[in-house]
Amino acid sequence: MKTIYEELLERGMTRRDFLKMATVLTAALGLEHTMVGKVVAAMESKPRLPVIWLEFQDCAGCSESLTRSHDPYLTKLLFNDISVDYHETLFAAAGKQAEENKEKIMKEYAGKYVLVVEGSIPTKDGGVYCTVSGKTAIQQLKEAAENALAVVAIGTCGSFGGLPHAYPDPTGAVGAGSIIKDKPVVNVPGCPPMPEVITNTIAHVAILGELPELDYLGRPKAFYGNTIHDRCPRRPFYEQGKFAESWDDEGAKKGWCLYKLGCKGPTTYNACAVIKWNEGVSFPIQSNHPCIGCSEPNFWDNNHVYDPVAFPPGLGDAAGMNKAGAAFLAGGALAIGSALLASQQKKKAAKGGEKEG
Amino acid sequence: MSPATVMEDKAVKQFIKTVGGEIAAQLEACMRCGVCAEACQFYLTTGNPEYAPVWKMELLRRAYVQNFTVIGKVKTMLGLEKPISKEDIAHWTELDFHACTVCRRCSLACPMGIDVGGLISKVRAGLTAAGSTPPDLLHMKDKQLEVGSPNGATEADWIAWYDWAERERGIEIPRDVKGAETLVVFTMLELGSFRENLVYVARILNAAGVKWTVSPRARDAFNMGKVIGDKKLEKLFAERIINVAKELGVKQVLITECGHGYAALREDMPNIYGGPLPFEIIHITEMMNRLFKQGRIKLRKGVFDNGHRITFHDSCKIQRTGGLFDEPRELLQYLAPNSFVEMNPNREMTICCGGGGGVRAIKDAYDLRMGAFRLKVEQVEKAQADTVVMTCSNCRLQFMDGFKHYQLQKEAVGLVEMVAKALID
Amino acid sequence: MNLDWYYMARGPLFKFAVLFFLFGMGYRLFMLLFLGWKKDYAPARGSAIVGIVKAFWHHAWPPEGLREVYKGRLLAVLSGDIFHLAAFTVILFQPAHVKIWGKILGFEWGSLPMPIVDIAAGIALISLIVMAIDHLASPVRHLTSTTMSWLNLFFVFLPLLTGWMTYHHLWLPYQTLLTFHMLAVEWILIWMPLSKMSHFLYFFVSNVIHGVKFGKMGTL
């Protein structure tokens, strides 16, 4: 089987271009410059790993995100020249032709392709809520994953069920990792994930042929190792207790911490604060909007977007308050009963003597 | 049921009937921090942790927790809470009667505001209900019940004291005078040891023109019912005075130098009756101060400025829980402006003499109370005083015992004596 | 870690703990109110109101005579006082806590800078350790301490420790720490009505009783 290098030479690339590209890739993979050799070696020795990109219950936002990468060269490289052989949204081919194409790759590269999953998988009612060419998403996924080297779940939907999983979760949506148990699943959550994070992770698996280091939720540590809060430019204000109290107050104008306006930065592991969006222009907090925690499981249900992260969901609701009052009074009622019993007891004890209490 | 069970049962019953919101709140508030121990003379002078006030009220806490709280009942079932046993009752009888004067210094020390001393007297009541009162105190109680005074002094003895005053000191002691303003009640402690007080009080009242009387029927303010924690007896003994006072139609009952007799009448009786008494209960200390301020008695200023240093001992029932802090001091400042000095701590944080609450009457507690008195000796010596003035005869007797025990050449005198001696007739 | 615990701790368990706490404290409060109260008929020498004010004030800022007494148990008194000050600084002024109180009560107050809250938490933790030492060192405290008092210390220690760890992102992912913190807080809410930790309620009642009693006597 041909190595990546060989394939690239076949397409007319020179050795000089190849080395230049390897340098760019190394940087994009977040590796030290000294690692260029490793990348070159990998591309020279390892065969090309094709990528199959499936979409289930999704909005294609993650794919959209990808097209806004600030390194289009890399994206182009990855998709056109290196890897992606099947992508439902980006490819011109459709219907039967596309399906056949996919099956061909799966057969040809059995055990050697990377499966990317965008969107959640419905599990309720036999999974009927999402079918592709007559097969449920579960079937599609299981078939595609069977001979895959690894699975990369893109977006919070693909990783954890995402928005479709939010209450009341009519379709029983779950992430790829809940279906595929016998393969390594790399999660790249975010709603959407950062384009650089998507390309990097896929490139890591497809080019180096190995999984990046993952955290406890299966996310690459390189991007999800710190919280937004850890890297937030407003962090000094948090430490000083300087908070914007409303959207247009003095604090908001001065760029103070958005914690009190609902920032989920402290519980959100993602790279936005470092890489930033739209070619490094900005990220929500920099643009005066709190982080909504989109890369965390269940972020939609955790609590209100504009409630501080520490709020347990439903805190202070009228219904909750009524329940609280009821609990207090129920305790009180029980106590009055007990006190009556106690006074009987006292009367009994005082029989023959006079009462004192 | 074995007799032993009956005994604990009686104690527990007494505890149960005594518990109300007030006691429950205090027991629940106690964090068992042991800060109260540092207030207690018996703990301070022995270092025995069992003498910590909080530990002395442990039985009441146990009875409360086991009978009034869900958690306590569960804990008792699990064996984490031990029911009160016969041994416990014997043990706490020693702790609460021998090693506590119910001085309530601990009550003021407790950061949670718990009236520890007050609760200890509830424990005493439970122990008494269980029939476990120190025999010395029981004997005194019986005597008070039978002949009228705990030391066995009979009506005839008292009349003999009145007669002595008239005969030897030539001062009339009016008896059972209907329409008198003031019924004066002494105690056997006072007249048994400081008989002159009869004369002093008479002279002061006469000088002020007070229409007063004593009554051989209402002669002794001492109240063994209060000491041992028997409400029924306390009422019985107090009523001996109250009934006569009502019959004579007096406006006030004057208690002379006795602390707990004063407290029994002033604090306890209105609560036992559930309403105020129809006359004022006044202590001689307040009376003297009042008469002096009204100009009804004239005193020689500075008469006790004679080179001796004089200090004042605050008694537990009259000062700490009676509130009469300034009354004696104003008099002393007038009588001895240059030689009057304060001991420290004083006023509401005064250290008890160590002899109150019946402790002085318990022979086996001698060592304990003399040990406790060491604190008082230290205070007096620090103040470099030669004379200690006080307004309670029980304290005074304890001071005299104590000075003798520690072989100190110091004097314990009553304020009445000083005022009487300073009178300008 | 499984995030299920995180959701449990923030959702159903938290609700349960709060309701249990309110139920238990409701029980305690009403039990106290209905257990029977005596009126005091003794003639007053001083004022009950002055007594109440002085009771709280004296126990917060002891006058000279009382200070003498407290000196004997300086460790216990200081660790107790300092612990409460520090712990309430954290409970009431940590920014996240402020928001939570605000949501529950409907109004808010300013929060303190995190470094100050951080120091307060450290002080609270240390004073709890001092209290534990005191449990062993003081003969009286040793006599009166029970399994329950040790548990109390431990259970108060936990939320402070986990909260402090959460703030510093120590060793474990933030969610894990927050979960531990929430669980510790929830356990305290449940434990409070069952144990001496409900003393916060009785502290006020007891000191009012104290103030009324000794105020009327003229002691205070």
Ligand code: SF4
């Ligand atoms: S804005 Fe959000 S992420 Fe930034 S410091 Fe404040 S809470 Fe943390």
Ligand code: SF4
């Ligand atoms: S800042 Fe927060 S909400 Fe916004 S994209 Fe990043 S992780 Fe998602």
Ligand code: SF4
């Ligand atoms: S000082 Fe008060 S709270 Fe502490 S042990 Fe004594 S009575 Fe209990």
Ligand code: SF4
């Ligand atoms: S009342 Fe006095 S003697 Fe009794 S325990 Fe309290 S401080 Fe000690």
